[in-house]
Amino acid sequence: MFAFLRLMAILLVVLTVIYGIVSLYSREVRRAKLKRRWAEKGLTGDRSAFIQRGLHQYDRSLRRRLILLVYVVPLGAIALLVYVMNFM
Template identity: 80%
Template sequence: MFGFIRLILILLVVLTVVYAAVSLYSREMRRLKLKRRWKEKGLTGDRAAFIQRGLKQYDRSFRRKLILLVYIIPLGALALLIYVINFM
């Protein structure tokens, strides 16, 4: 039982690092897209405010919430594996 708890804790730490990396990468890609859109459309005004509004929209988006699958899929697969091994 202690080995299983240790496995879960290590898995959660690794998944947290992966989640943080994917989240930061995705946010940076969104920032680059916003900068590119600003340049392509030749917009005038406050560029920083445009980027901040875009990032606020991104923070509320469905795409941002999909990154949580980094936790759900491996933990669900582990739970399914344990169920299949023990009860089938």
């Protein structure tokens, strides 16, 4: 039992690092797209406000929430594997 808990703790740390990396990468990709859209359309006004509004919309988007699958998929697979091995 202790080995399983140690495995889960290490797995959660690794998944948290992966989540952070994927989250930061996705946010930077969105920021680059907003900068490119600003330049392509030749918009005028406050560029940083435009980018901040776009990032605020991104923070509430489904794509941002789907990154949480980094936690759900591996932990769900382990839970399914434990269930199948023990109860089927």
